[in-house]
Amino acid sequence: MTIGIGLLGLGTVGAGVAEILLTPEGRHPLVADLALKRVAVRDLNRPRPVDLPAEILCSDPEAVVNDPAVDIVVEVMGGLEPARSLILAAIAAGKPVVTANKAVIARYGEEIAEAAAKQGVYVLIEAAVGGGIPIIEPLKQSLGGNRIQRVSGIINGTTNYILSRMADEGAAYDAVLADAQRLGYAEADPAADVEGGDAADKIAILTGLAFGGSIDRAAIPTQGINSLDSCDVTYAAQLGYVVKLVAKAQYQGIDPAGSVELDVRVSPTLLPKDHPLAGVHGVNNAILVEGDPVGRVMFYGPGAGAGPTASAVVADILNIAGIRAATGASGQLDPLLAANRWRSCQLVDPGETLQRYYVRLQTGDQAGVIGRIGSCFGDQGVSIRSIVQFETSGDPADAEIVVITHEVLERNFRQALASIKALPDVNAVCACLPTL
Ligand code: NAP
Numbered sequence: 001m002t003i004g005i006g007l008l009g010l011g012t013v014g015a016g017v018a019e020i021l022l023t024p025e026g027r028h029p030l031v032a033d034l035a036l037k038r039v040a041v042r043d044l045n046r047p048r049p050v051d052l053p054a055e056i057l058c059s060d061p062e063a064v065v066n067d068p069a070v071d072i073v074v075e076v077m078g079g080l081e082p083a084r085s086l087i088l089a090a091i092a093a094g095k096p097v098v099t100a101n102k103a104v105i106a107r108y109g110e111e112i113a114e115a116a117a118k119q120g121v122y123v124l125i126e127a128a129v130g131g132g133i134p135i136i137e138p139l140k141q142s143l144g145g146n147r148i149q150r151v152s153g154i155i156n157g158t159t160n161y162i163l164s165r166m167a168d169e170g171a172a173y174d175a176v177l178a179d180a181q182r183l184g185y186a187e188a189d190p191a192a193d194v195e196g197g198d199a200a201d202k203i204a205i206l207t208g209l210a211f212g213g214s215i216d217r218a219a220i221p222t223q224g225i226n227s228l229d230s231c232d233v234t235y236a237a238q239l240g241y242v243v244k245l246v247a248k249a250q251y252q253g254i255d256p257a258g259s260v261e262l263d264v265r266v267s268p269t270l271l272p273k274d275h276p277l278a279g280v281h282g283v284n285n286a287i288l289v290e291g292d293p294v295g296r297v298m299f300y301g302p303g304a305g306a307g308p309t310a311s312a313v314v315a316d317i318l319n320i321a322g323i324r325a326a327t328g329a330s331g332q333l334d335p336l337l338a339a340n341r342w343r344s345c346q347l348v349d350p351g352e353t354l355q356r357y358y359v360r361l362q363t364g365d366q367a368g369v370i371g372r373i374g375s376c377f378g379d380q381g382v383s384i385r386s387i388v389q390f391e392t393s394g395d396p397a398d399a400e401i402v403v404i405t406h407e408v409l410e411r412n413f414r415q416a417l418a419s420i421k422a423l424p425d426v427n428a429v430c431a432c433l434p435t436l
């Protein structure tokens with residue numbers, strides 16, 4: 001039984017998917033049943049890395065969705081619109097959808113899930129988080145019996161690739177970003193990668209799966225690597241840490257109305273060198289899931305690029321194809337899956353969360369300055385793990401002091417920092433990064 005595939009997009013991911021569908025030998029037997037029927041692109045004249053019959057290419061994505069020969073719609077075009085409307089149109093036409101579009105799912109996931117449940121079709125999103133790493137299905141199914149306490153990870157391949165090459169080779173930021181674009185890791189607008197928005201989209205999706213309810217994507221505190229100063233990476237290394245862009249979602253409790261309270265954020269973060277995420281280099285991603293009773297489970301692998309992402313997209317297509325093959329049906333949802341089982345989830349006030357911090361201060365190199373800084377922290381009950389003055393230029397107006405705190409209430413920490421900023425011998429708070 002042939003299953004018709006319609007591709008929306010033939011860029012990095014789309015071409016990777018087409019390559020797998022066109023070369024079924026040695027893969028799962030069901031791949032041979034998948035036939036690429038129609039492909040939409042923006043520019044029909046652009047050279048493509050895969051050879052496709054000219055008649056299946058078009059520049060009208062709606063024609064792909066509506067083509068009767070297309071049984072499964074694969075959305076790999078990116079952006080919010082028309083991607084969202086095309087996904088909804090496919091659902092309305094009763095066609096299962098596979099998408100890698102985390103930007104759409106993080107913002108419109110609930111609308112799409114509701115439409116899919118009503119229509120009884122699958123929308124599968126394995127490629128939206130972690131590239132080639134299977135993380136969506138494990139969170140949805142394999143870890144379903146757990147109470148999840150925390151999901152944290154390195155979930156943007158571009159920034160991990162940039163940070164790794166800058167740390168290992170001293171490579172220049174702009175040159176490494178250009179390499180990440182050439183290798184197909186970066187988003188069409190790489191600001192989404194370096195400003196942390198892509199990781200925020202992904203942690204929003206993981207949060208929904210891990211804790212059973214969607215959160216307000218726009219409210220996730222997000223800081224990218226574009227705000228990171230290389231001297232903080234150097235100082236962190238001297239103190240036994242590495243700096244990575246970390247996204248985390250931490251269970252905080254249940255509020256009186258029964259809503260799950262969560263601390264969700266994205267930020268360059270100091271990791272002790274022996275932390276499981278510290279050894280994740282290059283384009284690799286890793287997601288650490290902590291739950292009861294499973295303990296700690298880590299998922300690791302290539303987080304971006306044509307091959308790994310296409311691997312995840314094709315896995316979803318095969319999942320749907322397998323259900324069709326087993327049931328002889330149209331790949332429609334079983335009624336149990338279609339039931340709405342979402343919970344209410346909300347972000348907590350970040351000031352009420354417990355964090356460890358790294359702070360770099362520019363101060364005068366004067367007697368007593370470390371004591372005065374220590375007193376500001378002490379007055380707010382902020383316990384210091386280490387405080388170090390780094391080599392200075394010898395200019396008495398110029399010293400750099402780095403403080404690492406124990407786990408403290410963020411509200412107290414911010415108040416202490418405000419008092420420190422007001423000290424006459426403190427010129428600037430140059431960096432303030434969470435530490436795991
Ligand atoms: P890409 O290389 O920019 O490819 C986008 C494709 O969509 C292109 O073929 C483009 O046509 C086509 N397209 C865009 N808008 C269109 C429109 N309005 N009508 C018709 N065709 C249109 O992007 P990508 O890297 O493959 O990423 C695709 C999606 O996968 C995004 O949602 C991205 O976030 C996600 N993703 C990417 C990766 C990765 O490693 N790259 C990993 C995981 C998820 P032209 O070629 O003619 O311009």
Ligand code: HSE
Pocket residue numbers: 128129130131155156157158159185186187193198303304305
């Ligand atoms: N731009 C994304 C990244 C692609 O670098 O992780 C994978 O989602």
